[in-house]
Amino acid sequence: MLHLITNPIGVWALSKREIHRFLSVANQTIFPPLVSSALFMYIFGVAIGSRINFASTGLSYLQFIVPGLMAMHLISSSYENTSSSLFIGRWHNHIQEILLSPLSYIEMVLGLLAGGVARGITVCLGVWGISFLFSPSSIAHPLALVFFMVMISVIFSCAGMMGALWAEDFGMLSIWNIYLIVPLALLGGVFHPLSMLPRPLQILSHFNPMHYLISGVRWSMTNTGDTSLSICVCVALFLAGLFFIATVYLFKIGYKLRT
Amino acid sequence: MRNSETAISIKYLTKFYKKFQALDEVSFNVKRGDFFAFLGPNGAGKTTTINCLTGLSNYQSGDVKVFGYDVTSEYLHSRRLIGLCAQEFNFDPFLTIYQLLVYQAQYFGIPPMEAKKRSNQLLERFGLIDKRNCKHRALSGGMKKRLLLCRALIHDPEILILDEPTAGCDLELKFLIWDYLSQLNREGKTIFLTTHYMEEAEKLCKTIGIINHGRMVRIGDKKQILQDKSLEEIFLEITGSE
Numbered sequence: 001m002l003h004l005i006t007n008p009i010g011v012w013a014l015s016k017r018e019i020h021r022f023l024s025v026a027n028q029t030i031f032p033p034l035v036s037s038a039l040f041m042y043i044f045g046v047a048i049g050s051r052i053n054f055a056s057t058g059l060s061y062l063q064f065i066v067p068g069l070m071a072m073h074l075i076s077s078s079y080e081n082t083s084s085s086l087f088i089g090r091w092h093n094h095i096q097e098i099l100l101s102p103l104s105y106i107e108m109v110l111g112l113l114a115g116g117v118a119r120g121i122t123v124c125l126g127v128w129g130i131s132f133l134f135s136p137s138s139i140a141h142p143l144a145l146v147f148f149m150v151m152i153s154v155i156f157s158c159a160g161m162m163g164a165l166w167a168e169d170f171g172m173l174s175i176w177n178i179y180l181i182v183p184l185a186l187l188g189g190v191f192h193p194l195s196m197l198p199r200p201l202q203i204l205s206h207f208n209p210m211h212y213l214i215s216g217v218r219w220s221m222t223n224t225g226d227t228s229l230s231i232c233v234c235v236a237l238f239l240a241g242l243f244f245i246a247t248v249y250l251f252k253i254g255y256k257l258r259t
Numbered sequence: 260m261r262n263s264e265t266a267i268s269i270k271y272l273t274k275f276y277k278k279f280q281a282l283d284e285v286s287f288n289v290k291r292g293d294f295f296a297f298l299g300p301n302g303a304g305k306t307t308t309i310n311c312l313t314g315l316s317n318y319q320s321g322d323v324k325v326f327g328y329d330v331t332s333e334y335l336h337s338r339r340l341i342g343l344c345a346q347e348f349n350f351d352p353f354l355t356i357y358q359l360l361v362y363q364a365q366y367f368g369i370p371p372m373e374a375k376k377r378s379n380q381l382l383e384r385f386g387l388i389d390k391r392n393c394k395h396r397a398l399s400g401g402m403k404k405r406l407l408l409c410r411a412l413i414h415d416p417e418i419l420i421l422d423e424p425t426a427g428c429d430l431e432l433k434f435l436i437w438d439y440l441s442q443l444n445r446e447g448k449t450i451f452l453t454t455h456y457m458e459e460a461e462k463l464c465k466t467i468g469i470i471n472h473g474r475m476v477r478i479g480d481k482k483q484i485l486q487d488k489s490l491e492e493i494f495l496e497i498t499g500s501e
Contacts, residue, residue, distance in 0.1 A: 093347060094350055094352075101338060101367055103366060258315055
């Protein structure tokens with residue numbers, strides 16, 4: 001990858017600009033998912049979860065949902081960051097600042113990706129921090145968590161860029177998030193283990209890629225999971241590679257970027 | 260930069276927007292150090308040509324080169340040589356005008372310290388230094404025009420492309436821009452200007468090209484073209500406008 005970067009100052013500047021953008025509106029980008037996670041933990045984890053018999057998993061219900069919430073907000077924050085940044089760039093046409101510069105298409109994608117990855121990981125770790133208000137939880141496999149955080153944020157940052165290129169207005173921008181990403185994430189096991197579902201739904205859930213990503217984060221946090229770790233790793237690597245290549249290709253052909 | 264005496268070389272450039280043909284085998288060269296006026300009525304293909312030249316538009320056929328670098332296959336080289344001052348105010352709304360210039364310089368590979376120095380110099384030169392911590396929305400129309408110029412010049416390009424730079428400017432700003440462009444041209448920069456103001460082209464430019472309905476209909480030295488008629492008369496004659 002390194003030999004593909006011919007303009008490191010340009011990539012670094014674009015990355016900084018993307019991070020600057022979401023930090024400058026932290027009340028819209030960082031704090032809302034932390035507040036909603038705190039409410040989820042309190043209502044589902046403390047108030048309702050204490051009445052759920054979860055002994056079979058070896059975890060309390062709160063311990064079970066914390067990695068799920070971390071993964072869910074990692075997914076949505078990564079997606080929202082790149083989709084809004086690129087779409088606003090197209091809307092105001094300041095995307096031309098990047099398109100006119102001597103950045104290769106891979107460098108453009110990497111620069112934009114940096115913002116999505118940084119925001120996703122910031123929110124993900126923030127949700128973990130919020131969980132200490134209710135029950136301290138350690139990270140069982142820190143390196144694995146880093147791996148899954150990076151892979152998941154790459155996948156959904158790239159998905160966000162593709163969504164931003166496809167969208168013609170602000171309404172279309174959120175369609176993928178509302179109707180596909182969030183439902184698949186919720187059905188992928190944010191709040192429940194697969195074993196709680198009826199058998200047909202358990203089988204169906206194995207076709208949901210979100211399930212493997214959420215399971216990977218849960219295993220990294222708690223050393224438990226209902227799916228093989230190697231499958232989770234393979235799915236994460238495959239999707240990250242696929243989405244990255246697809247996004248670079250769209251930039252290369254100038255899909256809705258060049259007339 | 261390749262040692263080419265031709266700054267811009269366009270051969271048989273053809274561009275369609277779906278079924279509409281915007282450019283029909285447009286061919287012309289612009290010499291290094293020239294001040295080139297690219298004229299034509301609205302919709303003639305001026306901005307489309309600029310977009311093909313800068314990489315903002317794909318095109319169906321033809322060759323477009325900047326100092327010998329193909330703008331498609333060698334875009335990393337060609338883009339370093341071009342500064343574009345667009346028609347519209349397309350600035351990042353999250354940044355101050357100073358940050359905007361510093362980031363823009365760095366996209367061109369200019370190290371941060373140098374980027375800051377150049378940004379301050381250009382803001383000073385164009386009378387915007389007091390507004391350096393403002394976002395572009397706080398600027399007047401004339402200030403935004405000046406900011407567009409600062410952004411186009413931040414990486415010290417060899418070719419400056421200006422798409423109607425003085426449209427909507429008051430006289431004072433128009434003269435300031437004219438003076439600056441003349442000075443840049445004297446220093447050796449190649450300038451490619453589109454404008455609807457004939458007196459602007461007549462006053463500033465050395466070479467004139469006129470495009471109409473996507474075809475290059477006249478190109479030549481200003482003195483050759485303006486032998487016994489004004490540019491306005493020639494323009495109206497060629498484009499058939501009244």
